[in-house]
Amino acid sequence: MSDLTALIDALPDAAVLVVGDAMLDRFTYGMVDRISPEAPIPVLRVQREVLTLGGAGNVACNLAALGTGVRFLSVLGDDEPGRTLRQQVAERLGDADGLVVEPGRRTTTKTRFIAGSQQLLRADGETVADIAPASADRLLALAEQALDQCAVLVLSDYGKGVLTPALVTRLIDAAKARGRLVVVDPKGRDYSRYRGADVLTPNRKELAEASGLPVSGDGAVEAACRHLIAGCGVAALVGTRSEEGMSVVTADSATHLRAEAREVFDVSGAGDTVVAVLSAALAAGAELTAAARLATVAAGIVVAKVGTAVVRPDELRTAVHRSGWESDAIKVVGLEAALERVARWRVQGLRVGFTNGCFDLLHPGHVSLLSQARSACDRLVVGLNSDASVKRLKGETRPVQGEGARATVLASLSSVDLVVVFEEDTPLRLIETLRPDVLVKGADYTIATVVGADVVQSYGGTVFLADLIQGQSTTRMVERMKR
Structure with missing residues (x-):
C-alpha cells in the first residue's frame, strides 16, 4: 500500500x-x-x-x-x-x-x-x-x-x-x-x-x-x-x-x-x-x-x-x-466530485437535499437541523463555510475549529451524505451548480430570505424550514467558554 x-x-x-x-x-x-x-x-x-x-x-x-x-x-x-x-x-x-x-x-x-x-x-x-x-x-x-x-x-x-x-x-x-x-x-x-x-x-x-x-x-x-x-x-x-x-x-x-x-x-x-x-x-x-x-x-x-x-x-x-473502494466512504469532496456523486444519485431516482452553515462547534441544534434536513430527502449535501469565509462572517476569533476538523465531524454523522467546503460568503454558487431538489434552512429564516431559494424554486424544487431548538448557539457556547 x-x-x-x-x-x-x-x-x-x-x-x-x-x-x-x-x-x-x-x-x-x-x-x-x-x-x-x-x-x-x-x-x-x-x-x-x-x-x-x-x-x-x-x-x-x-x-x-x-x-x-x-x-x-x-x-x-x-x-x-x-x-x-x-x-x-x-x-x-x-x-x-x-x-x-x-x-x-x-x-x-x-x-x-x-x-x-x-x-x-x-x-x-x-x-x-x-x-x-x-x-x-x-x-x-x-x-x-x-x-x-x-x-x-x-x-x-x-x-x-x-x-x-x-x-x-x-x-x-x-x-x-x-x-x-x-x-x-x-x-x-x-x-x-x-x-x-x-x-x-x-x-x-x-x-x-x-x-x-x-x-x-x-x-x-x-x-x-x-x-x-x-x-x-x-x-x-x-x-x-x-x-x-x-x-x-x-x-x-x-x-x-x-x-x-x-x-x-x-x-x-x-x-x-x-x-x-x-x-x-x-x-x-x-x-x-x-x-x-x-x-x-x-x-x-x-x-x-x-x-x-x-x-x-x-x-x-x-x-x-482501504484496500478497495466503498462508494459512499468519501464524504468530504470538492465540487467536481460532488457533481459526480449527485448525478449518480439522480440517475438512481433519489431526491437530493442541501443545507449549509459554519458548524463551528457542533451542538444539539445542529444535529436536529441535519436530522430534519435528511428526513426531507434521500441524500443530504452539506455546504460548509471555509475558515476564511467564517472569519469574514463571524470575526477574527472564529472559527474555533478549522474547516478540516469541522468537515470531519459532519461527515461522521449518519444524516450527512456529502460535505463540500465553499470559499464564498454564501452557498449560492454551490446551489446553482448542484441544483438540489430540497433546500433546507432553520426556521429563523423566511423562505424569501433563504439564499438560493429562488433558484431552487425556479426549476421546481422545494424549500424547507426546519424547527429550531431554543437556546442552542455556537456564539453563546464561545461566550460561555470565555467566562
Missing part, C-alpha cells in the same frame, strides 16, 4: 502523449411520461444535456485528472461538433493545439438519450475512414515533438480511422527511437499492426476475438495472451476482465489481479481510465505489475460513477488505504 501511495504522489511528475480517435459524447437526460401519438415510441421531455470528451479524449481527461502532464493529438472534421470538441479539449486539457482539422471529415459524435436510469437510444454521427496522408504526416510531426517531453506514448484506437496501419508503425518507431514506452488500447482482430509496442490492453471480448481462443479462467487468459505476444511481436498484455479483475501477462510470467469494485454502476469509459492510470504509472517509473495494480484500483472507482468519468488522486489514495 505504501508503494502505491508513493506512486500516486509521483503521477504529477510524469508526462504522457495520447494519440487516437477523439469523440464528442453528448448525454441528453430527461423524463418519459407518455407515448408519442405519431408512433409507438416514448417522448423524452429533455431536462439537461451534458457534453464530454469520449474515446481517446477520455484517456487524456483521465490523465489530466490524475495531475499527469498530457499532450493530446487527434483529427477532427471542419464541422460544429469538431468546434465543440476543440473547445472541450481546450477547457479540460489547457490547449487544443494537437487537434488537426481535416476538411470533409465528420467529427465522431455519440448522443445518448437517457430517461431516469434507462438509456433509450444512442445516435452516432461519424466518418469511419482512414485520415488523409497529409493529416497523418502532421500528426507524426506533432508526436515527434511531444515525445521529447513524454515518457509514454498511448495509442487509443477506436477504429475510426485516425490510427492508420502506416501511422501506427511510424509512431511506434518514433517512440522506440527515443526510448519511450508504448501502450496501446487496441481495436480489431489483427494485433500485428501494433508490433513493437510494450503493452496492449484488450478487454476480455477483444482478447477472445484477436486470439481466437477461449478466455474463461486464468489459465485460458494466459494462453490467449501468450499466443498474441508470440504472434504479434508485443512485449506484454494487460487483459481487463471486468468483474474478474485484470491479468498481466508477458512471455514468461503472469499475474492475476482481482477486481476492486464494491459496486458496479456504469462501465462507460472504464477501459480509458485503466489505460490512463496504467500509462501514467509507467511514465512515473513503476514496473508493469504495480502500474496494473493501481489501474485495478482506479477501475473499481470509476465503475461506481455515472457516464464517462475520471478518477482523481485523492480517490485513489483513499481506495488504496
Whole structure:
C-alpha cells in the first residue's frame, strides 16, 4: 500500500502523449411520461444535456485528472461538433493545439438519450475512414515533438480511422527511437499492426476475438495472451476482465489481479481510465505489475460513477488505504466530485437535499437541523463555510475549529451524505451548480430570505424550514467558554 501511495504522489511528475480517435459524447437526460401519438415510441421531455470528451479524449481527461502532464493529438472534421470538441479539449486539457482539422471529415459524435436510469437510444454521427496522408504526416510531426517531453506514448484506437496501419508503425518507431514506452488500447482482430509496442490492453471480448481462443479462467487468459505476444511481436498484455479483475501477462510470467469494485454502476469509459492510470504509472517509473495494480484500483472507482468519468488522486489514495473502494466512504469532496456523486444519485431516482452553515462547534441544534434536513430527502449535501469565509462572517476569533476538523465531524454523522467546503460568503454558487431538489434552512429564516431559494424554486424544487431548538448557539457556547 505504501508503494502505491508513493506512486500516486509521483503521477504529477510524469508526462504522457495520447494519440487516437477523439469523440464528442453528448448525454441528453430527461423524463418519459407518455407515448408519442405519431408512433409507438416514448417522448423524452429533455431536462439537461451534458457534453464530454469520449474515446481517446477520455484517456487524456483521465490523465489530466490524475495531475499527469498530457499532450493530446487527434483529427477532427471542419464541422460544429469538431468546434465543440476543440473547445472541450481546450477547457479540460489547457490547449487544443494537437487537434488537426481535416476538411470533409465528420467529427465522431455519440448522443445518448437517457430517461431516469434507462438509456433509450444512442445516435452516432461519424466518418469511419482512414485520415488523409497529409493529416497523418502532421500528426507524426506533432508526436515527434511531444515525445521529447513524454515518457509514454498511448495509442487509443477506436477504429475510426485516425490510427492508420502506416501511422501506427511510424509512431511506434518514433517512440522506440527515443526510448519511450508504448501502450496501446487496441481495436480489431489483427494485433500485428501494433508490433513493437510494450503493452496492449484488450478487454476480455477483444482478447477472445484477436486470439481466437477461449478466455474463461486464468489459465485460458494466459494462453490467449501468450499466443498474441508470440504472434504479434508485443512485449506484454494487460487483459481487463471486468468483474474478474485484470491479468498481466508477458512471455514468461503472469499475474492475476482481482477486481476492486464494491459496486458496479456504469462501465462507460472504464477501459480509458485503466489505460490512463496504467500509462501514467509507467511514465512515473513503476514496473508493469504495480502500474496494473493501481489501474485495478482506479477501475473499481470509476465503475461506481455515472457516464464517462475520471478518477482523481485523492480517490485513489483513499481506495488504496482501504484496500478497495466503498462508494459512499468519501464524504468530504470538492465540487467536481460532488457533481459526480449527485448525478449518480439522480440517475438512481433519489431526491437530493442541501443545507449549509459554519458548524463551528457542533451542538444539539445542529444535529436536529441535519436530522430534519435528511428526513426531507434521500441524500443530504452539506455546504460548509471555509475558515476564511467564517472569519469574514463571524470575526477574527472564529472559527474555533478549522474547516478540516469541522468537515470531519459532519461527515461522521449518519444524516450527512456529502460535505463540500465553499470559499464564498454564501452557498449560492454551490446551489446553482448542484441544483438540489430540497433546500433546507432553520426556521429563523423566511423562505424569501433563504439564499438560493429562488433558484431552487425556479426549476421546481422545494424549500424547507426546519424547527429550531431554543437556546442552542455556537456564539453563546464561545461566550460561555470565555467566562
